[in-house]
Amino acid sequence: MNAHAQQYRIPCPSSHIISVPASLLDEELICPQCNVRFLAKFKDSLEHVEEQTERAAYQWLTVAISTAVLLITAGIIAVASQLLQ
Numbered sequence: 099m100n101a102h103a104q105q106y107r108i109p110c111p112s113s114h115i116i117s118v119p120a121s122l123l124d125e126e127l128i129c130p131q132c133n134v135r136f137l138a139k140f141k142d143s144l145e146h147v148e149e150q151t152e153r154a155a156y157q158w159l160t161v162a163i164s165t166a167v168l169l170i171t172a173g174i175i176a177v178a179s180q181l182l183q
């Protein structure tokens with residue numbers, strides 16, 4: 099595990115990516131580039147977005163593999179039933 103405090107990359111309303119330590123999540127921050135105040139929400143962080151994307155990709159992979167296994171099984175059953183005739 100990483101011993102350093104977790105940092106989250108959160109975009110300000112003008113899409114500047116700000117590195118925010120976990121202790122400042124849900125706090126109001128000021129973007130150093132455009133001086134706009136914004137709330138650092140975990141769900142807006144790139145880490146959260148990437149996690150969601152990875153999860154969606156993993157779910158898609160699971161569905162794809164399940165479908166492939168199902169088709170192969172159906173194919174084996176079809177071949178087996180023909181051989182048994």
Ligand SMILES: [Zn+2]
Pocket residue numbers: 110111112113114129130131132133134
């Ligand atoms: Zn900004």
